[in-house]
Amino acid sequence: MNQSNYDEQNRVKASFYATYAALTPHQYLHNMTAVDYRMADYMNPFLTAVVDISVSRFQQHPVRILDLGCSYGVSGALLKTGCSYQELAKFFLHETSLEYSSCVTESKRWLESHVARENVEVVGFDSSTEAVRFATASRMIDKGITRNLEENESELTEDERSLIRQCDVLLSTGVIGYVTAKTVSPILDAFGHDARGPLGAVAIMSVLELFDPEPIAASFAEHGYRFGQLPIRIPQRRFADTEERERVLEALRDRGEPTAVQDPEDQMFARLCVAARPQSFEVLSKRMNEVAEALPAEVRLGHQEPTTFSESGRVRPRPLRGVSKTFPLNRPPSPR
Numbered sequence: 001m002n003q004s005n006y007d008e009q010n011r012v013k014a015s016f017y018a019t020y021a022a023l024t025p026h027q028y029l030h031n032m033t034a035v036d037y038r039m040a041d042y043m044n045p046f047l048t049a050v051v052d053i054s055v056s057r058f059q060q061h062p063v064r065i066l067d068l069g070c071s072y073g074v075s076g077a078l079l080k081t082g083c084s085y086q087e088l089a090k091f092f093l094h095e096t097s098l099e100y101s102s103c104v105t106e107s108k109r110w111l112e113s114h115v116a117r118e119n120v121e122v123v124g125f126d127s128s129t130e131a132v133r134f135a136t137a138s139r140m141i142d143k144g145i146t147r148n149l150e151e152n153e154s155e156l157t158e159d160e161r162s163l164i165r166q167c168d169v170l171l172s173t174g175v176i177g178y179v180t181a182k183t184v185s186p187i188l189d190a191f192g193h194d195a196r197g198p199l200g201a202v203a204i205m206s207v208l209e210l211f212d213p214e215p216i217a218a219s220f221a222e223h224g225y226r227f228g229q230l231p232i233r234i235p236q237r238r239f240a241d242t243e244e245r246e247r248v249l250e251a252l253r254d255r256g257e258p259t260a261v262q263d264p265e266d267q268m269f270a271r272l273c274v275a276a277r278p279q280s281f282e283v284l285s286k287r288m289n290e291v292a293e294a295l296p297a298e299v300r301l302g303h304q305e306p307t308t309f310s311e312s313g314r315v316r317p318r319p320l321r322g323v324s325k326t327f328p329l330n331r332p333p334s335p336r
Helices: 003-011 017-021 026-034 039-053 074-081 085-095 100-114 129-137 158-165 181-190 214-222 242-254 278-293
Strands: 063-068 120-126 143-146 169-173 202-208 226-238 267-276 307-309
Touching: 017 026, 017 129, 026 085, 039 063, 039 074, 039 085, 039 169, 039 202, 039 226, 039 278, 063 074, 063 181, 074 085, 074 100, 074 120, 085 100, 100 129, 120 129, 129 143, 143 158, 158 181, 181 214, 202 214, 202 226, 202 278, 214 226, 214 267, 226 278, 267 278
Parallel strands: 063 120, 063 169, 120 143, 169 202
Antiparallel strands: 202 267, 226 267, 226 307
16 A cells, blocks of 8 residues: 555545644644544553563563654653543643643643653654644653654655654554654654663554554565564544444545454444564564453454564465454443
């Protein structure tokens, strides 16, 4: 799947681009809450587990996360505070000012009063100047990079490469498909060269079922990583309307994925993908599956083997065992 294919898939989805241009997160959180957005909550246990296994007994520096597509820094804030997306959204929508400076001040106070872990730093990476500016000023993230590598002639600066080299974990929560190998490849040129955790540099990504992860897998393979799509299915959000639902279902059927979304389902899902150096991949994927066992049944696809990718990026078939053809929708009282 090339850029034109990703563009075609994006056209069948509702667009939320305008929500990332506001000075504060209010519009973004309002729109996401309206469609029962849940992905950040479901991703947080996986990210927390990755951070925990990336901590070395001899490591004096915090685990540094590169949050690709960070927007207003929600994933970083959930990781640091242990709060839910619902708690975060409620705070912003009901307790903060719409005025930028006041909102930044109120957000700093809230974060300082809720910090639960201090062994992480988040480097946010996003094309939205406004979102990165707020996330950095409010300390939702610790440092920010505003760059759109999908644009021709756009390149990382040496300072940006230096920041990326120091990162241990690459996080992507639903941004793959909006960004392609044009973004991922130059990031991987620098990513994790100074990583100090026991597993080395690792990546954890939720990729919407609408998008084929193969081009991203190829980019990771070119940089010496093993990439796999795990049998873990993460709810993202409800369909914005019936029209979007029908377009997405049709696109999935056209891609030969007729079971990716079942007729009774009213929401979009993502698959959990991970990448690590070959010697660390099994440890990472095993830990992610252990985390999934503690989550609702809708997150698990049975005892299926990971879909792995060869060095060329092509899918390497693996036997499927015990895969359910239906995925029960046991909705927890989740904020997303």
